Amino acid sequence: MSTELDVQLDQEVARQLKIISRGVAEIVPKGELSQKLRKSIATKTPLIVKLGVDPTGIDLTLGHTVVLQKMKQFQDLGHRVHLLIGDFTATIGDPSGKSETRKQLTREQVLENAKTYSDQVFKILDRSKTEIVYNSDWLAPFTFADVIQLTSTMTVARMLEREDFHNRFTQNLPLSIHEFFYPFMQGYDSVALKADVELGGTDQKFNILMGRMLQKEYGQPQQVCVLLPILEGLDGVQKMSKSLGNYIGINEDPVNMYGKTMSIPDSILLRYFELLTDLSLEEIEELRSGIASGSVHPRDAKMKLAWMLVARFHDGDAADRAEQHFKTVFQKGALPEDIPVVSIAAEPLSIVQLLTTNNLATSNSDARRLVQGGAVKVDGDKVDRPDQQIVPQTDMVVQAGKRKFIRLKVE
């Protein structure tokens, strides 16, 4: 109990707290985390950190990585990290952040998704230090009596405090009873895991607080909520999500990842640096002031971001190639290096058929529109009549818009 030890302890708590706090939107309640950390360090008992995921989709997006990254930091600090696959909950459909009821999934879909999900997660998390748990383990055996006991702790009025429930209720949108159970289940997950910390996006606040409430109800110490900001998607306004199509997937090829990054509005550029890269806060501040003063070109900053992201999810070489591709195709308007080659018969055909049969257009009408809109080029020459006949030749390059190219190969 010497003072020197206390000082060391204080320093360690401060160190961990600083790492944990970077980029987070909110820690609820604030003071409790440092107490938990102090106790954990003093007794050499790692904290139990929980992250619940909903195995509803296939591709992880950069949006998901924000919270996974935080999870990784806890891992690196030596805490016990539990990745909770909501296999049971996914069959209910969580309404969080949604304006309408989500579809319920079948068990097969959920298990399938869970597998692809965990495969991707380990691009970020350390597999050997991650415990994967499924909430069907404890939720599936629940009896109706258990459910009644669990739900008797809440009132309808309090459930309706949750923003999306409230909005849907007041806007006369459908709100099913079963959706009310979601927060209970997620909350009970924390009881089952005896979680010390639960991570999530700010849209998860209600559900995570529910965990606190239920833990108290079940006589456990209460978990701390660490809430991370919701990453805006490519449009710069709405949450990055698969359903909105404004996302960058972590499995995307380098060229697309780079290009999509370049398409984000300048307004969220720095936010991406802060939430998605390990660039220090000082360096980010330098970029900010550089852009403000005009000494740093926003485009160059964005190219740096795009490079860093590709390098992180692929590697430096891939990032270099993606950057090169971007420069040739978009900055200089030249042809890309690797155009897909398509085999074709030597018969003449109309430009419309050529576009449609090779998926450069979704339908003949679409192809027609592209031609009329001036988007179509054959060997660099604009084609402006839909009935224009083309005689395919090997190495002929057909372009529809700025991003779609094919190179023909006559058979």
Next chain:
RNA sequence: GGAGGGAUACCGAAGUGGCCAAACGGGGCGGACUGUAAAUCCGCUGACUUCGUCUUCGAAGGUUCGAAUCCUUCUCCCUCCA
């Protein structure tokens, strides 16, 4: 259980017998421009054998020369009452 309101294209939302392949906004896609696949401006946005034809307005029937618009039944959603 009773009374009433609603369902329109990717989304939101007009249209209430022919002028509706359906206003307008968003999104998407193209073009121009640029500092980038930012911003801004312009165009397009059901399909096809495209100066014409065919299939769309919750589903199925019906009335009519003609229906997204009227009638019947059904499905789903919302409100109020119980």
